[in-house]
Amino acid sequence: MRIQQCALRHLYGQIDRISQSLLGRVRAVRVLPFLLALGFVAPIFFTSLQAQALQGTVTEDTEIFEEPTFDSEVIAEVAEGTRVPISKGSTGNEFGRFRKTRVDGKIGWIPINKVRADGVKTPVIPKGDLADPEPRPRSPKGSGSGKGGPTAGTSAGASGSTKTPPKATPAPQAGQSSSSRDSRRKVERDIYLLTRYVGLSLGSLEFREGIAGRDRTANVTTYGFKVSGPDTVLPGGVTDWNFHFHYGAPSYYDELSSVKPSGFLLLTDVSMLLPLRFDEDSALVLGAGPLLVLSSLQASQGSRRYDMFSVGAGLALSLGAGWRWGDHGLRIEGRYLVERKIHRGLMAHWQIAY
Numbered sequence: 001m002r003i004q005q006c007a008l009r010h011l012y013g014q015i016d017r018i019s020q021s022l023l024g025r026v027r028a029v030r031v032l033p034f035l036l037a038l039g040f041v042a043p044i045f046f047t048s049l050q051a052q053a054l055q056g057t058v059t060e061d062t063e064i065f066e067e068p069t070f071d072s073e074v075i076a077e078v079a080e081g082t083r084v085p086i087s088k089g090s091t092g093n094e095f096g097r098f099r100k101t102r103v104d105g106k107i108g109w110i111p112i113n114k115v116r117a118d119g120v121k122t123p124v125i126p127k128g129d130l131a132d133p134e135p136r137p138r139s140p141k142g143s144g145s146g147k148g149g150p151t152a153g154t155s156a157g158a159s160g161s162t163k164t165p166p167k168a169t170p171a172p173q174a175g176q177s178s179s180s181r182d183s184r185r186k187v188e189r190d191i192y193l194l195t196r197y198v199g200l201s202l203g204s205l206e207f208r209e210g211i212a213g214r215d216r217t218a219n220v221t222t223y224g225f226k227v228s229g230p231d232t233v234l235p236g237g238v239t240d241w242n243f244h245f246h247y248g249a250p251s252y253y254d255e256l257s258s259v260k261p262s263g264f265l266l267l268t269d270v271s272m273l274l275p276l277r278f279d280e281d282s283a284l285v286l287g288a289g290p291l292l293v294l295s296s297l298q299a300s301q302g303s304r305r306y307d308m309f310s311v312g313a314g315l316a317l318s319l320g321a322g323w324r325w326g327d328h329g330l331r332i333e334g335r336y337l338v339e340r341k342i343h344r345g346l347m348a349h350w351q352i353a354y
Helices: 002-028 032-050 148-160 178-185 253-254
Strands: 054-058 062-065 074-078 083-086 091-093 096-103 104-112 114-115 197-211 214-230 238-247 263-279 282-301 304-325 329-339 342-351
Touching: 062 096, 062 342, 074 096, 074 104, 096 342, 197 238, 197 253, 197 329, 214 253, 214 263, 214 342, 253 282, 263 304, 282 329
Parallel strands: none
Antiparallel strands: 054 083, 054 114, 062 074, 062 104, 083 096, 091 096, 096 104, 197 214, 197 342, 214 238, 238 263, 263 282, 282 304, 304 329, 329 342
16 A cells, blocks of 8 residues: 555656656657658658649639639639649539639639640530630520520521520429539549548557556547648648547556546647558558647545646657548558657548538
8 A cells, every 4th residue: 555655646746847857858759850850851742742633824814713603602813824723624514614723722613714734735615615704695585686686696697697506404303403403513522632621530549657667558548530631730731630538547547546546638649641652532641740648637545636637748650541432531540659658559530521
């Protein structure tokens, strides 16, 4: 019993020295030099990754639309000569086609005739598509004048030329509007790594501590969430923000407390991702970034109660593989967390695009 009390007193006394030695511990694992090196290397990989997506040059001043239709809201304007990322394919209807793009961090649609894909032949606009982003005028029923009306057709015939009437728009099915049909058209997406995701996480972590000169280890189950993708937490790169939580004390505290110990563990990190291998719907990535570990535990020895609070910083390393199906993504990764001790874990993340 006296040995257990001494162990708890020793652990409690160490807490006061944690904040003073925190900076020294961070330097000991050389987090800052590593992150500085990563800051130079990661943008190179990210630039290479973006190069795999199609790049285009705006051929004349144009607007970026919220949806692939000229009737939707304008979210940005771009000048001639601007280079923008664009989707490999296009979507639209008989009034015009569009490529998906990103401008000033906003996802939108640019008319296909206003952008030229770099290194790719300018696509031929199908017959019937309008080059001018203005809605096609419609004449009221029974009207004998106006552009496209009977008068215009008669004058065209009088001059000896025959004007082909525009293609009729298919009538919507019962209970379905034309806008809902358009929304069901296939939309070109960014590749998996360049898509933003948010979702829940479940993991198993081997948590280690040094208590009274002995290494203590326990497997704890963690719950949390992950936010990933380009320009989510840090601008200019593909990053992950991980938040993991465990309720309760690690099992080795049962030996040091006369009653069931309580508390929680919280681990969070922001990691820059380096693609090792990827395609449109999957990726193998290496992640690295700063780590923060916080623990708040309560234990009792007889009539005495011990409240133990600890904050530690370190480096989070991960190797993961991810896949997506539609708007959903799955990431499985092994994690190696360097703090005062080394914690190893296996995590699964189920996410949805946003």
